[in-house]
Amino acid sequence: MSALDAVVKPKTKRAKRFLEHRAPKVNENEKNTILVKGGNASDTVTKSLRDIYSLKKPHCVLYKKKNMTRPFEDQTSLEFFSKKSDCSMFVFGSHNKKRPNNLIFGRMFDFHVLDMIELGVEKFVPLKDFKCSKCPEATKPLLIFAGDSFEVNEEYRRLKNLLIDFFRGPLVTAVRLAGLEHVLHFTAVEGKIFMRSYRVLMKKSGCRTPRIELEEMGPSFDFVMRRTHLASDDLYKQSMKRPKAAVIKKKKNISQDTFGTTYGRIHMQKQDLGKLQTRKVKALKKRPADKAGAGQESPKKKKLV
Template identity: 65%
Template structure:
């Protein structure tokens, strides 16, 4: 039986309410975990991605000896303790040098895990230019046929979108598009590039867009893959009925957001249509017309 926790303080009550299921989920928190043996390269990769995910991220400074593909118990414990559903685990060994494992959890159980080997890396510090502000929502771009055709790459694309998408927003201004993350899949390799958007004058209302690389820059190779079954994946993607947008009949909106409605009415009989009560518009009966005619003859 599941243990029911009753809060004793207001702080504990708020914490439980924050963890409770919601129609609109909170922004997902990511864990960045260092393995028992890590290289300087992997440590810097974790720090750079942690800078992108702040403030919705937790960086583990101590080393943790884990084997995610053999035993997921520790990862699930960290996920439940920190209320985080995303994780990135870095390690380094002779058999698997400069290794990254990116994954996500559902109901505090590991859902998907994909292993990536770092072959080439340039950090944020290697690019001597201005950076984007922390916590900004990035624009994600994917290019390459494997992201559309290969099943493993499709799930990797879905995982990367879930990992880097940032907070859910309803509107965004043009000047708010400052950061672009580009993922390219070519010849079995995955290339990650990060750009800063510069809006220049163009002589018109639409500015000229220039991309300036700010790092980090990674060349990755796909390794081991552990994906959830189709049934479990559909269950994790299921949305409550209250969160689904219901389509209302005969109501539409134009490009400016104006709401338009269409009304269906039966055919009206114009003979029975009530007009304004004016003396000139009143209908005259047949007898009234005869009486008026007799009066005119007498006067003549």
């Protein structure tokens, strides 16, 4: 075995905890994101990355220095940053004459680029231009997708899957009504993707269920799809494979209805009701005369002439 293949054991408890955090798990950690700025970035790209960072905090790392790299030509730099920061999602912002105000959304699998989709920013309204109160940090958003392109076109369908993976936030078992206060709406129409961010306002309605109103809080993007780098079907299927320990086995003869009520089916052998033990009541006891008559044949009735 070469020196490169040798396993280095941690010498301190801190290093041991670090390696355990990076090790593969049955239930993976929350997906973190790195925001990287290219060698030439416009003011629109810089503000866009800053607003996306505001939406993704605290599961996000913003790189402030410029990085001379081109993801569609050389992906080694992004893979290095991903492994260094332990992030499986990334956004790369750049600007040039051929592709102005460019944002590349992508994700990693085993610290290698899985999918990359390049979106051009045609119109952008930053978060600070909306004079209203904002949602608290780390609020789990509601994601809404409108448009037939998200279901028909393969590139748009993969973009929808990527955006869900990017903005869905931590996995939770239950959410209270007051926690549903952030909505991200994506609309695909005429080759463009419109991203809008709303804050949910709950007003009095005179009954138990509140009246819902949406107030736009920003940021607002008008995207156009440019280049794509999508994983093959085999690699995409492999990235979605779940370990056997994480798969919940289905229990036989147990079902649930729409209201969450659990029903179970019990299989029993056929019972002989003649031997069924019943309650011993005095009125059901047989008299001695009945017991004696039960052993004798009943006398034949004579026909009267």
